[in-house]
Amino acid sequence: MPISDVAFSSSPQVQTGDADEASDILSRVYLPLVLRPTGAEALDMHMRAEELSMLTAGYVHFGTEVFIGSDEMPVYCVEAPLSGVARNIWRDGRVERTTVGTAAVLTPGMPVNLNWSSDCREICVKVSETQMRTQLETMLGRSVDRRITFARKMNLNTRASYDWFGLVRTLAREAGRTNGLLTHRLAVDNLQRQLVEGLLLIQPHNYSEELAAEQRPAGEAAVKRAVDLMHAHPEISWDTAGLAHATGVTARALQKAFQRYGHPPPMTCLRRIRLERVHTELIDSDSGATTVTAVAGRWGFVHLGRFADQYRKQFGHSPSATLRGTVMNKAATPR
Structure with missing residues (x-):
């Protein structure tokens, strides 16, 4: 179709x-x-x-x-x-x-x-001009005083733009559905933010060079603070820029600090934490009263195929197997 x-x-x-x-x-x-x-x-x-x-x-x-x-x-x-x-x-x-x-x-x-x-x-x-500017300022860690001016044509056949338009297709499929993924706050917040941030990252504009510039990484204390925040409040609609703001550094500096101190990227850490919450909730749920889709959506997962693959890699079995109670060892895989 x-x-x-x-x-x-x-x-x-x-x-x-x-x-x-x-x-x-x-x-x-x-x-x-x-x-x-x-x-x-x-x-x-x-x-x-x-x-x-x-x-x-x-x-x-x-x-x-x-x-x-x-x-x-x-x-x-x-x-x-x-x-x-x-x-x-x-x-x-x-x-x-x-x-x-x-x-x-x-x-x-x-x-x-x-x-x-x-x-x-x-x-x-x-996207409103205010929203676009706010997102860029969060990513840069500073205010911007010039209008963001994009290149006028986008090639949707590159890997990055194809992935970005995949988010648009997800929104087109899920928008307005009574029991769809976007009825969950984390899911709709994550999808919107990824669309705006993704546009700023993949489409050339007058701040692109600054976004791509190398920055000195933050210290280990900022990494620990960010990780603690994600564990304490995984229900918040975090992104890297938001975590950076909460820890007093720029998004690029925080990303480099995670890499420098042996951590996966901040959003990978957050995804693993949320997968643990999904795992726990599926264990405690009645398969006749809830669905994997509903639980995944509550924790911000909007691409169900990708979610199932990530879940299987982290726990060694499918989310539906956890919900059905057919897994012998229901303990979460260590992070």
């Missing part, structure tokens, strides 16, 4: 053939714009979108060729075609053509006109 058939299928849906109504809906959900049908077919906009605390993401198609104009982008948007062609015409005269396997990255303050083909179907991810 094509992803367009299931993308955000459980999220709020809108359908309209009225151009003014379509412009108004898109302006409220994404950004102020003007929409004008330019094709021979009648406008038939379908939109499914999920508005979360850190970002908005959704699926859109119009059923005909359209022109979309925005005088000044107020937010960051990543627009990834699932079919068809989108032409992005920038005010400086540059034109970018995006198809399957590529995405347009729109930066605040940048006027843009877009032309979508009649068969163009896109997933669109919106």
